[in-house]
Amino acid sequence: MSTYPGYLRSPHYYETDQMGIVHHSNYIRWFEEARVQLLNYLGCSYKEIEEAGIIIPVLDVSCTYKEMIRFGDDIRIAISIQSYTGTRLTFDYTIHPENSEKVLTTGTSSHCFLSAETQRLIRLKKTHPQIHQIFEEYYEQTRGE
Template sequence: MYPGYSREPHYYETDQMGIIHHSNYIRWFEEARVDLLEWLNLPYRTIEDAGIIIPVLAVTCTYKSMVHYGDLVKIHVFVDNYSGTRFDFRYELVNLTTNQVATIGTSSHCFLSSERQRLVSLKKSFPEFHKIFETYVMDQEN
């Protein structure tokens, strides 16, 4: 199971009170998503080299408690839905300094042909990629 993505906030990510600015959480979700794909041995570069792009269709973010400069956070990433053409991620950001869930969020994506901008079915066109995602989703459920 994916161990999560850990990071320390940078000073430039804070506001005048030393609290992480709300806009950074969406970036952190992306960092965690990229890290998950690396962990799955299917980095974005491999996907893009195959002629696939993964646009963001929607994103949500709910703030539960503050993260300050100097805190350490871990972002857990889950794939909630995977159809072969689309998938949804869920994020849980835990402030390891306070042991509180600080933020939760989601993002929805699809697989598009970078050349034709058309939906791609990984199951049909890239079965090796499909198997990686399908296996990860099944492993999460166990």
């Protein structure tokens, strides 16, 4: 499997403040959009995960703003799996201009896997080995990039 090329996006006008700068709260939404697209790319969509009886709550999220992003900017959100244990998953995000490696924003989000029915932590390797394999293989493939 090839590495996910990143999520392309242009800020919407409503996401900006009076100066045309993207409001800080939108970056967390963008991270979620990038996560959803990465899972689709991996062939394991949020919908399929939820239909399998798994929920993936956010445990922690962070965002570091290095440079402003403005209305009209085209951006690429690079997303990778920072760590994966089978019960927990952490993503790294780096936002760049679409055609540059200049870093505009960085962030992380940490998640766990819960049974939708019991709301208890599950080990994907035991309960959903096919989903575990997707995360494990992609994590191993992209580690160190």
